[in-house]
Amino acid sequence: MISLAGRDIMHAWGKFVFTGVGLGLLIGVTLSMAGIYRGMVDDGKALLDNSGADIWVVQKETLGPYAEPSSIYDDSWRGIRSMPGVARTANITYLTMQVRHGDRDVRTMVTGITAGGPGTPGWPPYLVAGRHITRGHYEAVADIAGGFKLGDRLRIRRNGYTVVGLTRRMVSSGGDPMIFIPLKDAQEAQFLKDNDAIRQQRRRTAANPAFNRPQVPGLVDSVIASQSTNPYVNAVLVQIEEGHDADGVAESIRRWKRLTVYTRSQMEDILLGKLIATSAKQIAMFLVILSIVSAAIVAFIIYTLTLGKIREIAVLKLIGTRNRTIAAMIMQQAIALGMIGFVVGKITATLLMAPIFPKYVLLEPLDSVRGFVAVVVICILSSIIAIRAALKVDPAEAIGG
Amino acid sequence: MAGKGIRIEGLKKRYGSGDTAVDALKNVDMQVPPGEVVGLIGPSGSGKTTLLKCLGAVIEPTAGRMTLGDEVIYDDEWKVGDLRALRRDKIGFIFQAPYLIPFLDVTDNVALLPMLAGKSNAESRQRATELLQALDVEHRAKAMPSQISGGEQQRVAIARGLVNRPPVILADEPTAPLDSERALAVIRILNQMARQHETAIIVVTHDEKIIPTFKRIYHIRDGVTYEEAGEGRGFE
Numbered sequence: 001m002i003s004l005a006g007r008d009i010m011h012a013w014g015k016f017v018f019t020g021v022g023l024g025l026l027i028g029v030t031l032s033m034a035g036i037y038r039g040m041v042d043d044g045k046a047l048l049d050n051s052g053a054d055i056w057v058v059q060k061e062t063l064g065p066y067a068e069p070s071s072i073y074d075d076s077w078r079g080i081r082s083m084p085g086v087a088r089t090a091n092i093t094y095l096t097m098q099v100r101h102g103d104r105d106v107r108t109m110v111t112g113i114t115a116g117g118p119g120t121p122g123w124p125p126y127l128v129a130g131r132h133i134t135r136g137h138y139e140a141v142a143d144i145a146g147g148f149k150l151g152d153r154l155r156i157r158r159n160g161y162t163v164v165g166l167t168r169r170m171v172s173s174g175g176d177p178m179i180f181i182p183l184k185d186a187q188e189a190q191f192l193k194d195n196d197a198i199r200q201q202r203r204r205t206a207a208n209p210a211f212n213r214p215q216v217p218g219l220v221d222s223v224i225a226s227q228s229t230n231p232y233v234n235a236v237l238v239q240i241e242e243g244h245d246a247d248g249v250a251e252s253i254r255r256w257k258r259l260t261v262y263t264r265s266q267m268e269d270i271l272l273g274k275l276i277a278t279s280a281k282q283i284a285m286f287l288v289i290l291s292i293v294s295a296a297i298v299a300f301i302i303y304t305l306t307l308g309k310i311r312e313i314a315v316l317k318l319i320g321t322r323n324r325t326i327a328a329m330i331m332q333q334a335i336a337l338g339m340i341g342f343v344v345g346k347i348t349a350t351l352l353m354a355p356i357f358p359k360y361v362l363l364e365p366l367d368s369v370r371g372f373v374a375v376v377v378i379c380i381l382s383s384i385i386a387i388r389a390a391l392k393v394d395p396a397e398a399i400g401g
Numbered sequence: 402m403a404g405k406g407i408r409i410e411g412l413k414k415r416y417g418s419g420d421t422a423v424d425a426l427k428n429v430d431m432q433v434p435p436g437e438v439v440g441l442i443g444p445s446g447s448g449k450t451t452l453l454k455c456l457g458a459v460i461e462p463t464a465g466r467m468t469l470g471d472e473v474i475y476d477d478e479w480k481v482g483d484l485r486a487l488r489r490d491k492i493g494f495i496f497q498a499p500y501l502i503p504f505l506d507v508t509d510n511v512a513l514l515p516m517l518a519g520k521s522n523a524e525s526r527q528r529a530t531e532l533l534q535a536l537d538v539e540h541r542a543k544a545m546p547s548q549i550s551g552g553e554q555q556r557v558a559i560a561r562g563l564v565n566r567p568p569v570i571l572a573d574e575p576t577a578p579l580d581s582e583r584a585l586a587v588i589r590i591l592n593q594m595a596r597q598h599e600t601a602i603i604v605v606t607h608d609e610k611i612i613p614t615f616k617r618i619y620h621i622r623d624g625v626t627y628e629e630a631g632e633g634r635g636f637e
Contacts, residue, residue, distance in 0.1 A: 001516050001517075001522070002505070002509055002512075002513070002516060002522070004502075004504075004505075007504045007505055007509070008504040010504070011503065011504030011545070012504070311500060312500075312502050312503065315496075315500045315502065316502070317485070318457070318459065318488060318494055319488065319489060319494060319513075319514055319517070319561070320485045320486060320488045320489020320490070320514070320517055320518070321485075321489075321517055322485065322517070325517070394459075395459050395488075396454050396459045396460060398494070398496060398500060399450060399453055399454055399457065399459065399494075399496065399573055
């Protein structure tokens with residue numbers, strides 16, 4: 001038996017392919033939306049992976065340092081380091097801000113890392129070019145996603161930094177490229193005010209009789225000095241010793257240091273369940289809407305194609321073609337249209353949309369398989385309307401009268 | 402000849418019911434033996450199309466009896482379970498317009514019917530090719546319907562009507578779109594095929610050009626048929 005669907009497609013392949021391309025662009029957008037969600041999840045996981053931490057110690061009763069502001073003293077690490085099962089600790093600060101790069105502003109996550117070397121928690125695990133930070137000030141390691149190059153000059157607040165190293169896939173959970181600078185610089189950047197504000201603060205402190213007592217010379221200078229430094233960091237990153245259980249160490253720190261402590265799995269829950277939950281819901285909603293629109297378009301196209309063949313269908317029925325042969329013809333065409341659309345959509349998402357999209361788009365093979373199955377199911381369901389219309393065609397229409 | 406061809410006795414068809422009922426066929430009697438081509442003539446609204454639809458098992462008559470070959474297919478109710486199979490295997494259709502399937506080439510347009518009947522592709526195409534040869538369109542076997550002339554399309558449609566070797570063929574104004582020469586050629590072909598394949602052919606027509614070619618003509622008026630001897634000799 002010849003394939004009626006195949007012959008019909010080959011007969012009007014141009015119309016069919018163009019329709020498939022149109023549908024494919026829509027499927028491409030749908031696949032890209034799924035890829036954007038996966039990218040967000042991957043960004044979040046990359047952030048945790050790249051920190052090199054097993055445990056995050058943050059301000060009590062906060063979801064810091066990624067989902068909420070967190071502030072703990074920068075000497076807390078000493079006490080944490082002495083806890084059983086703790087191998088390494090490191091202060092860390094995170095500050096999402098605009099960084100001046102040449103003539104443009106780049107949205108980045110400036111990360112203050114403690115002195116140390118590769119392997120220290122918070123340090124970028126590898127570089128794609130250049131070297132790590134070796135000086136105490138004004139050097140930066142930046143992610144290439146921000147368009148930075150070695151030797152570039154960056155302006156963070158009032159200070160200039162030289163890019164000495166480049167990383168890849170070091171991004172915030174929002175996809176902003178990370179810039180690593182020395183911790184002291186980062187603390188200053190978080191705290192640093194403009195000159196007018198500093199002068200005003202000094203004046204207000206000096207005018208306060210509690211700080212400026214005639215009998216205590218030097219008190220006001222001490223207070224002003226303490227106001228000019230930032231003794232806080234956002235979190236302490238902890239690596240645990242081999243053979244120790246992260247939950248056990250975390251519980252110990254919680255009990256003795258009265259700080260909030262998150263393990264890797266808890267931090268992942270915060271990132272995925274809270275930080276990107278709203279975005280994920282928005283994307284899921286878009287996916288549902290796009291799927292419905294795709295289904296409606298496939299249904300409309302197949303219905304229109306079928307209506308254009310009413311006379312042929314009447315003739316086929318009159319000469320004895322079984323209903324299932326006619327239904328199969330329509331369904332096969334719908335599936336073929338979906339397959340063309342899927343191939344075009346996959347190519348569009350992979351080669352056109354993912355590279356130019358401003359966020360990381362992660363197209364996972366399993367998502368493609370799910371997408372393919374969804375497209376086929378949608379096409380089958382969408383063809384039902386057309387099949388119903390075809391089966392209602394009266395073979396007498398071929399005779400006329 | 403007895404027991405073959407098509408025989409219709411007292412066929413009636415009523416549309417609607419009550420005050421709005423319309424008797425499209427009041428009393429139709431026809432008999433067409435194998436090998437004969439008869440004309441069915443009547444004015445618009447006389448019941449020609451309704452009769453054709455009843456004969457083609459497309460609509461159900463209200464009463465009467467129809468015998469196809471040796472088989473009673475209708476006797477106040479359908480006696481055949483699968484009407485679609487009946488149309489596929491025992492009735493050939495030739496329409497006013499060829500109504501070829503536009504996405505199948507000439508050979509497959511003809512071969513489709515035997516394929517639908519369960520014949521192999523090779524056998525179906527072989528039978529199609531033989532008929533296309535007989536109808537002198539074999540040279541267009543691989544052409545698409547849009548690439549051949551109206552006369553050639555009509556011959557392909559005739560081949561399609563004959564390919565399953567049905568005992569009866571219903572032709573609905575098969576020469577309407579053709580000029581005199583081609584119209585007569587089509588009737589000549591139908592006569593040849595009727596004789597060769599022992600097929601009973603009923604040609605519904607208004608076409609003055611071909612009416613003289615029929616040996617027998619059935620007139621239908623207000624749902625009633627009247628038989629008349631024609632002037633034609635059926636191209637013997």
